[in-house]
Amino acid sequence: MYHSLWLFLRLVSTAQFVLGAAVFNWPDPLLDTLEDQLYLPGISASSELALDCLARDGSTVAAQWLRLAYHDMANHNSTTGTGGMDASILFEFTRPQDIGVGMFESLSDFAFSSNEYVGLADSIAMGAINAVIDCGGPVIPFRGGRIDATVAGPATVPEPQQDLASHIASFKAQGFNQTEMIMLVACGHSLGGVRKVDFPLIVTENVPTGIQTFALTVGFDNTLVHEYLNSTTENVLVVGSNITTRSDLRIFSSDNNVTMQRLASSTTFNTVCADLIGRMIDTVPSSVTLTDVIEPFNYKVTKTFLFPQNGSLTFLASLRIISSRNARTPTITMFWKERTGSFCPPKGCSVGTSDDTVADSSFLAQLKGVPFFDLFSFNASIDLKTSISHFWFEANDNDGSTPFVVDNNGANYTIHQDVVLYDPLRSDTSNPFSVLVVGVKGPGSNPSVTALTTLSGSDIPFTTSKTSVFTLDPSLPPADGYTFYSSSISHIGQLISSNTIHATINGTAYSRWVPSLDIG
Numbered sequence: 001m002y003h004s005l006w007l008f009l010r011l012v013s014t015a016q017f018v019l020g021a022a023v024f025n026w027p028d029p030l031l032d033t034l035e036d037q038l039y040l041p042g043i044s045a046s047s048e049l050a051l052d053c054l055a056r057d058g059s060t061v062a063a064q065w066l067r068l069a070y071h072d073m074a075n076h077n078s079t080t081g082t083g084g085m086d087a088s089i090l091f092e093f094t095r096p097q098d099i100g101v102g103m104f105e106s107l108s109d110f111a112f113s114s115n116e117y118v119g120l121a122d123s124i125a126m127g128a129i130n131a132v133i134d135c136g137g138p139v140i141p142f143r144g145g146r147i148d149a150t151v152a153g154p155a156t157v158p159e160p161q162q163d164l165a166s167h168i169a170s171f172k173a174q175g176f177n178q179t180e181m182i183m184l185v186a187c188g189h190s191l192g193g194v195r196k197v198d199f200p201l202i203v204t205e206n207v208p209t210g211i212q213t214f215a216l217t218v219g220f221d222n223t224l225v226h227e228y229l230n231s232t233t234e235n236v237l238v239v240g241s242n243i244t245t246r247s248d249l250r251i252f253s254s255d256n257n258v259t260m261q262r263l264a265s266s267t268t269f270n271t272v273c274a275d276l277i278g279r280m281i282d283t284v285p286s287s288v289t290l291t292d293v294i295e296p297f298n299y300k301v302t303k304t305f306l307f308p309q310n311g312s313l314t315f316l317a318s319l320r321i322i323s324s325r326n327a328r329t330p331t332i333t334m335f336w337k338e339r340t341g342s343f344c345p346p347k348g349c350s351v352g353t354s355d356d357t358v359a360d361s362s363f364l365a366q367l368k369g370v371p372f373f374d375l376f377s378f379n380a381s382i383d384l385k386t387s388i389s390h391f392w393f394e395a396n397d398n399d400g401s402t403p404f405v406v407d408n409n410g411a412n413y414t415i416h417q418d419v420v421l422y423d424p425l426r427s428d429t430s431n432p433f434s435v436l437v438v439g440v441k442g443p444g445s446n447p448s449v450t451a452l453t454t455l456s457g458s459d460i461p462f463t464t465s466k467t468s469v470f471t472l473d474p475s476l477p478p479a480d481g482y483t484f485y486s487s488s489i490s491h492i493g494q495l496i497s498s499n500t501i502h503a504t505i506n507g508t509a510y511s512r513w514v515p516s517l518d519i520g
């Protein structure tokens with residue numbers, strides 16, 4: 001029961017808000033997607049599959065994810081600023097130095113996580129963070145924005161038969177000095193072990209599970225350090241019969257065990273591992289700039305849809321709030337301003353919530369003190385002529401305190417245009433054939449409407465994109481001042497992960513990111 005014990009310990013000590021964290025100004029597809037993946041369960045595989053240090057292939061899902069992340073990073077060259085966490089492992093995992101069924105299995109765990117804005121490399125990095133916490137280890141901060149490589153990198157993953165000088169040189173190229181090498185290897189080899197089927201010359205004795213683990217405990221802790229120091233270790237990279245492949249022994253003892261002795265303190269071990277695994281996943285090509293650390297957003301606008309429906313514009317939106325643990329649910333009102341004219345009262349038109357539900361948070365969110373989220377939905381009927389230009393919210397805690405305004409950090413939630421709208425009700429998104437419908441304002445003077453659709457599937461390269469062209473749809477007569485265009489997309493064995501609609505109307509270009517096609 002790693003889960004609840006660590007949860008209890010962490011809730012007591014973790015501050016919820018971190019200085020210098022990434023600020024979410026809606027809309028921001030990259031931060032939006034990554035924050036969902038980090039803090040909502042089930043949004044991407046990485047928040048769920050390794051929970052409770054789940055066993056797989058004689059090892060654990062977490063061990064496989066952590067090794068995957070290291071091998072992906074290991075072709076960083078700090079001299080040239082190339083390689084690092086860039087998902088190049090997708091083109092490398094069949095190399096002998098990356099041997100093991102866990103590599104492809106782990107990559108497949110993340111196959112459905114990418115969209116137009118977020119790549120596989122961010123999922124691999126997130127996987128390393130989840131791997132560590134899911135086995136009881138420390139929380140590591142996450143930054144996003146890694147860029148996926150399109151080709152393999154150099155074959156520079158260290159191997160057990162190489163000598164100490166080669167390992168020091170490899171880690172130096174990756175950006176870690178000798179002390180840091182000792183620590184990073186000790187942190188990594190806290191989980192999992194060496195499989196006989198892949199390394200028969202290293203695991204020479206019979207092991208019933210097919211794997212000789214690095215430590216007697218399954219979880220992320222410094223047992224391997226203690227077992228090393230008191231000579232009870234069964235780590236085959238320390239005590240294996242083949243002296244050539246005792247790489248952990250050579251590395252761990254390379255400074256007369258000084259660093260290993262430091263790691264005998266579990267507090268030091270956790271601090272050091274959080275720092276170094278954090279540096280490992282933030283090792284990216286020098287051309288890449290990562291975001292600030294992404295903490296759970298206090299307020300997040302999601303599921304916005306604007307479309308003509310029976311004589312008005314329907315505007316749907318949800319506001320996600322970090323639930324306060326004292327269980328008092330605030331009353332939230334959504335306000336908006338018209339795009340033209342003065343239809344709304346001076347304070348703005350307004351509507352109360354149409355629905356109010358609780359959304360589960362991920363294990364990582366729980367460790368950060370977020371037990372769950374409150375999700376408030378709004379369904380506004382907007383005057384067709386005056387339309388909508390921006391919206392905001394007022395939250396009343398009903399405890400006598402002044403209501404506070406949620407307005408996108410002062411910038412309002414702006415709706416940049418109402419000329420090109422995605423229409424969720426006229427669309428049909430049943431698998432594996434979807435028909436997407438876009439409403440274009442006006443009589444339809446032969447506009448050019450396309451969509452860039454990102455599709456995910458389990459075949460490498462997992463994520464592909466497709467540009468589809470929309471044509472006038474005679475089955476959808478013009479209504480409410482809009483003309484309707486549709487495009488059918490076949491996606492057998494693939495899921496639609498996001499869409500951006502692009503249109504040029506009377507020479508003006510419009511685009512609209514549609515993260516989710518269904519209002520549900």
Ligand code: HEM
Nearest residue numbers: 059063064066067070100158159160184188192193194195
């Ligand atoms: C000189 C450096 C290193 C060498 C020679 C090395 C070698 C190995 C070998 C031979 C295995 C067995 C793989 C298998 O049978 O599937 C292994 C497993 C593993 N390594 Fe390393 N490693 C090194 C550094 C690291 C680092 C820096 C990390 C992460 C921070 C790491 C994380 C892991 C993990 C988590 C496993 C267990 C995988 C599983 O059980 O599925 N290793 N390593």
Ligand SMILES: *[C@@H]1O[C@H](CO)[C@@H](O)[C@H](O)[C@H]1NC(C)=O
Nearest residue numbers: 077078079080154156170173
């Ligand atoms: C890093 O790049 C430099 C310059 O191209 C090269 O000399 C060096 O061998 C590379 N290091 C590794 C570990 O590949």
Ligand SMILES: *[C@@H]1O[C@H](CO)[C@@H](O)[C@H](O)[C@H]1NC(C)=O
Nearest residue numbers: 176177178179180181254255
């Ligand atoms: C590695 O870097 C750390 C931090 O800068 C330093 O304390 C340590 O002495 C260095 N180790 C070596 C072997 O240079």
Ligand SMILES: *[C@@H]1O[C@H](CO)[C@@H](O)[C@H](O)[C@H]1NC(C)=O
Nearest residue numbers: 223224226227228230231232
């Ligand atoms: C060695 O360390 C391990 C892990 O802390 C511990 O379980 C074991 O009892 C120790 N053995 C001896 C002989 O000290």
Ligand SMILES: *[C@@H]1O[C@H](CO)[C@@H](O)[C@H](O)[C@H]1NC(C)=O
Nearest residue numbers: 160161201202242243244245
């Ligand atoms: C020890 O490992 C090395 C490197 O894998 C290998 O070349 C050698 O044959 C092994 N020795 C024995 C006795 O298995």
Ligand SMILES: *[C@@H]1O[C@H](CO)[C@@H](O)[C@H](O)[C@H]1NC(C)=O
Nearest residue numbers: 228229230231253255256257
């Ligand atoms: C380091 O520790 C290991 C394991 O206890 C021991 O075998 C080795 O002799 C030590 N090396 C040094 C240089 O202290």
Ligand SMILES: *[C@@H]1O[C@H](CO)[C@@H](O)[C@H](O)[C@H]1NC(C)=O
Nearest residue numbers: 308309310311312314381480
């Ligand atoms: C559409 O609006 C008209 C009046 O504006 C109303 O009578 C009718 O019931 C509405 N139909 C639907 C399906 O909401």
Ligand SMILES: *[C@@H]1O[C@H](CO)[C@@H](O)[C@H](O)[C@H]1NC(C)=O
Nearest residue numbers: 309314316354379380381519
């Ligand atoms: C929004 O409200 C309209 C009018 O009351 C209703 O017809 C429609 O079903 C509602 N939509 C959703 C998604 O609740």
Ligand SMILES: *[C@@H]1O[C@H](CO)[C@@H](O)[C@H](O)[C@H]1NC(C)=O
Nearest residue numbers: 337348390392407410411412
């Ligand atoms: C936000 O909306 C309010 C109300 O319409 C308006 O007074 C304010 O100027 C807007 N702020 C910005 C930055 O657009």
Ligand SMILES: *[C@@H]1O[C@H](CO)[C@@H](O)[C@H](O)[C@H]1NC(C)=O
Nearest residue numbers: 419441442443444445505506
């Ligand atoms: C595009 O031009 C046509 C013809 O002048 C006009 O009727 C239509 O309203 C315009 N559409 C938009 C969105 O500006």
